[in-house]
Every structure is written in structure tokens, then in C-alpha cells.
Amino acid sequence: MPMKKQTSSTGTLLSMVPLFSKLSPAQLETIEQNSAVIKADKGQVLFLEGAEAKGLYILLQGQVKIFKASSEGKEQILHMLGPGEPFAEVPMFQGGVFPANAMAVQPSTVLYTEKAVLMRLMERDAGLAMAMLAALSQRLRQMATMIGQLTLREVPARLAAYLLLQAEEKRSDTYVLDMSKGHLAAFLGATREALSRALARLEDSGWISMDNRTITILDRGRLEALSEGDLKLK
Known part of the structure; x- marks a missing residue:
């Protein structure tokens, strides 16, 4: 190199x-x-x-x-x-x-x-x-928490945890995704189709809004409940 x-x-x-x-x-x-x-x-x-x-x-x-x-x-x-x-x-x-x-x-x-x-x-x-x-x-503590959030739940819950984690790291509820949807799907252990469906359902439910790769969290409480497994996405 x-x-x-x-x-x-x-x-x-x-x-x-x-x-x-x-x-x-x-x-x-x-x-x-x-x-x-x-x-x-x-x-x-x-x-x-x-x-x-x-x-x-x-x-x-x-x-x-x-x-x-x-x-x-x-x-x-x-x-x-x-x-x-x-x-x-x-x-x-x-x-x-x-x-x-x-x-x-x-x-x-x-x-x-x-x-x-x-x-x-x-x-x-x-x-x-x-x-x-x-x-x-x-x-290492942060990574252990993230691994637990992103691997032990269904795709919508993993996605919610990831979106909340990004908001925390960027200190804003509006931010640009730091990777393509293809890479995000691979990161979450999901297919691109499953990721697209989960994003669409979150947006249709009014919990987030999307503009290309710009995400705005609209309902943090429901996203947190979803990420913890206390709420299911309809």
C-alpha cells in the first residue's frame, strides 16, 4: 500500500x-x-x-x-x-x-x-x-450493547435500534445514513427487500420520515419500544 x-x-x-x-x-x-x-x-x-x-x-x-x-x-x-x-x-x-x-x-x-x-x-x-x-x-461496552441490539431481534427491531444509535452518535434526530441501503441490509443481516419493507412501514406508521438517505425520527418513544421488543410494528 x-x-x-x-x-x-x-x-x-x-x-x-x-x-x-x-x-x-x-x-x-x-x-x-x-x-x-x-x-x-x-x-x-x-x-x-x-x-x-x-x-x-x-x-x-x-x-x-x-x-x-x-x-x-x-x-x-x-x-x-x-x-x-x-x-x-x-x-x-x-x-x-x-x-x-x-x-x-x-x-x-x-x-x-x-x-x-x-x-x-x-x-x-x-x-x-x-x-x-x-x-x-x-x-468495547458500546460495541457489546450494539451487538445485542442488532442481532437478537427481528429486522424492524434491529433497524429501529440502528436508527436510534445513529441519532445518538450524530446528536440529532435528523441525519444522513452513513451507508447505502445495500450495505445497511448486510449490516443488519437482512435482505434489501426486508430492509425496504421495514423502512416503509416505519414511515407509514409516522415514526420516521425519509428523504433519500436523510432520516428524521418523529416518534422516539415508539422506536425505542420497538428496538427493545416491547412493541411490534403493524
């Missing part, structure tokens, strides 16, 4: 990464100076399932999907990443292999830091290690 030296804007982007949110400017500068920036074209694979996890990736610009593929070619999207999101941190710290594949969905810029570099920096600076551990623990 082609690598380019970081620009001066990389430090600013790093300061907005949740994993590094508790780091000081000096700590952020240390991370920046010991990392590489990867420019990935649309469709470019960043890593494959089963390969050794040797470093941490952070998406600075663009969009990356984390997915598994069956021998028949069926794809299950596990996560769609936006700017500021880290990935591969768990297998890297565990010293294992990547549990899934990563591919750029659109032209993307990714920061890559080797595990050896991170470990050396953390050994030198206990504050950096504790700050990263706190942020990583919080992220």
Missing part, C-alpha cells in the same frame, strides 16, 4: 478520535510522529481475515467496512466505519489475527501505527496507557 508522510492536519484529526480523547497534545504528537498514513482507493483491502494483527488502524477520512465472507461469496457486514473510528485494536492488543476483513468503501485515509510502536510508547508513558485503556474499555 502506498504510504505518505502525515500532513499537519493529522494531529487535529487525531484529537477528535475517541480512543485518543484523553491524551494530551504532547501524547498526540508522539502518536502522530510514530505512525504512517495510508491512502486507500475505493475497493482496496486493508487486511484479510486470518492475517496477523500487527497494528492499529484509525480512519481519518472516507469509509471502511469490516466484513466476513462465506465460501459461497455471501457477505456479512459487521461494521461500517466513519472518520475518527479505530479498528483492529482488540486483535492487536490480544496478539491474535484479524477476525474479519477490512475494505475501503470509498477513497479513504487511514492512520496506521504498529503494535511495537504503541507498546513502546505506552511503556514510556503510563498516562498514555491508562488513557487508551479507559477509551478502549468504553468502546
Whole structure:
């Protein structure tokens, strides 16, 4: 993969990464100076399932999907990443292999830091290690909650949970979906037809409104009840 030296804007982007949110400017500068920036074209694979996890990736610009593929070619999207999101941190710290594949969905810029570099920096600076551990623990709790919401219920409930999660992350009840409907269907473990029906039913019920990929939540209470399994969509 082609690598380019970081620009001066990389430090600013790093300061907005949740994993590094508790780091000081000096700590952020240390991370920046010991990392590489990867420019990935649309469709470019960043890593494959089963390969050794040797470093941490952070998406600075663009969009990356984390997915598994069956021998028949069926794809299950596990996560769609936006700017500021880290990935591969768990297998890297565990010293294992990547549990899934990563591919750029659109032209993307990714920061890559080797595990050896991170470990050396953390050994030198206990504050950096504790700050990263706190942020990583919080992220794992959020992921566990999301997995429970998106995998243990029927498609309408999974969709409601996802729409509420997006509203929480974007801090607005009106937002643009961060992935295509095809990718969203794969992420929710549904067919495109099932997703389209669920979206249409939510809109017909007056719980949301849609304008292309722009979603507006109109009835948060009913969406929350649906996502928790306390309400069925008619």
C-alpha cells in the first residue's frame, strides 16, 4: 500500500478520535510522529481475515467496512466505519489475527501505527496507557450493547435500534445514513427487500420520515419500544 508522510492536519484529526480523547497534545504528537498514513482507493483491502494483527488502524477520512465472507461469496457486514473510528485494536492488543476483513468503501485515509510502536510508547508513558485503556474499555461496552441490539431481534427491531444509535452518535434526530441501503441490509443481516419493507412501514406508521438517505425520527418513544421488543410494528 502506498504510504505518505502525515500532513499537519493529522494531529487535529487525531484529537477528535475517541480512543485518543484523553491524551494530551504532547501524547498526540508522539502518536502522530510514530505512525504512517495510508491512502486507500475505493475497493482496496486493508487486511484479510486470518492475517496477523500487527497494528492499529484509525480512519481519518472516507469509509471502511469490516466484513466476513462465506465460501459461497455471501457477505456479512459487521461494521461500517466513519472518520475518527479505530479498528483492529482488540486483535492487536490480544496478539491474535484479524477476525474479519477490512475494505475501503470509498477513497479513504487511514492512520496506521504498529503494535511495537504503541507498546513502546505506552511503556514510556503510563498516562498514555491508562488513557487508551479507559477509551478502549468504553468502546468495547458500546460495541457489546450494539451487538445485542442488532442481532437478537427481528429486522424492524434491529433497524429501529440502528436508527436510534445513529441519532445518538450524530446528536440529532435528523441525519444522513452513513451507508447505502445495500450495505445497511448486510449490516443488519437482512435482505434489501426486508430492509425496504421495514423502512416503509416505519414511515407509514409516522415514526420516521425519509428523504433519500436523510432520516428524521418523529416518534422516539415508539422506536425505542420497538428496538427493545416491547412493541411490534403493524
